[in-house]
Amino acid sequence: MKNRRIEWLGFLLLRLASAIVLGILLIIIYDIISKGLGVINWEFLSTAPRQGMTAGGIFPAIMGTFLVTLITALVAVPLGILSAIYLNEYARKGWLTRLIRMAIRNLAGVPSIVFGLFGVGIFVVLLGFGASILSAGLTLGLMTLPVTITASEEALKTVPNSYRQGALALGASRWQMIRTNVLPVALPGMLTGSILGLARAAGETAPILFTGAAFFLPYLPNSIFSQFMALPYHLYILSTQHHNISAVRPLAYGTALVLLVLVLLVNLAAIILRNVLRKKYQR
């Protein structure tokens, strides 16, 4: 009897812990939706900030985040896919492969602000790109690399080995086999996983603080060497750096909501897509 009661109590504690985790997420989402929703309208989404950012919208920040994420994708997705192909299709067991894998896992643990320092040191100063959308995109791209590699490799692993053996048995070379039998199957999964990484990059603030994000720009960036406004940086500015923080609090909530919805929608879409793909190839 006593054991029964302990077990009941123990499992209750575990349930409670899970409920707290769920509760934390719900509180965060509820607070931001309930206080941010009132600010969202077409004008907020489609116009630039006005009157010292106390009025108007966040359009340049949305565009800036979109553009910088585009550069991030151009760096992280191809490099990630190519590295994953090497690791899963070519690499033999040995010290080099172990080193690469260790580098991937450790790179994933490098703090984002350290990537910011790295971006300033190499792209802004050493290569002379200045604080620009290019420097920020390259910084975020290299930061996202571990995610895209890991995701792409996971997709390659779902391709049944019989696909490979079939191609090889018909006399295909290794590259022919990869191109015709492996890549077409793995590509949707690779892209889905990569999108998750890009969503995370789009929400990052620390790496772009000094590599190109601007406090306020009345116009959209017109080249890859211009500075840009970004949603996460704009939220940081509105909530801590603005001269009249209480007046712009509603706008900060609105910005937080737009950022949250964008990131979560992309996340959710990728998670659903991934589960569909997983089921499709499950044997």
Added chain:
Amino acid sequence: MKIKLRERLIEIFFLLNGLVVIFVLFGVFFILLSNSIPAFREIGMAEFFTSRRWDPTSFTQIEYGIQSKIVSTLMVTFGAMLFSVPLGIATAAYLAEVASPGVQQILKPVIEILAGIPSVVIGFIGLVLLNPLIARTFNLANGLNAFNGSILLGIMALPTIISIAEDAISAVPQDYRKASLGLGASRWQTLTRVTLPSSLSGIIAAVMLGMGRAIGETMAVLMATGNAPRMPQSFFSSIQTMTATIAIELGEVPHQTTHYYSLFVIGLVLFIMTFAVNLVADLILHKYQEVE
């Protein structure tokens, strides 16, 4: 023969791509180190660790002591672990051992979504939600302190701890559980005396990876801990972590000055700290896999 040569070239092309991550990791370290050296030369390496004060813009006596920043970082990280470790492991155990498939299908995406919330949004929550709450509860002038930062960092470490600990618990062979249950142990006894101890190394790795995330997190602590560059007195002190110092000051200093280079020193110390934590976690997690 032509095909063979082409195949060889293609393989080399892919190999070069595979090597990029190694170059990036070394590149990060090299940039941090090369930008730290001018500061070491100008100020001396010892000053950073022995001086009690960080005051690079002082008119009377410029000092570059990072003690208070290291202590602040370790303090919020410790505070974060204090509640995210039990909460995370309990949730992981629930997910792996107790939850029905239906509950799993809800809870797993929840954890992924929590991981997906941008850190600046978490910081914002600390500012607008926790700040007044902490101030009211503990009767303080404001709630921007190490306590606030600890809660935020704990929330951010949770998804890492939960997902890796869950993997570790799920990886315990089913035979262990069956043997324990077969001997008449209850499910709770099996969990606490067989399954959890068997997955201990994985759980420790999960905690360390969560810790690595907390040490390196910037925006949440930048927005919610008040940024007083002093040695913290208690969890209700306003503090400034290593990450926050870089975030605040790098935007204000002219490039290639001593103050600028000294921020790279903080970055270097931060890099080494997180690298060490991650490396240990990595060795624990992959010790068994690489033997096979």
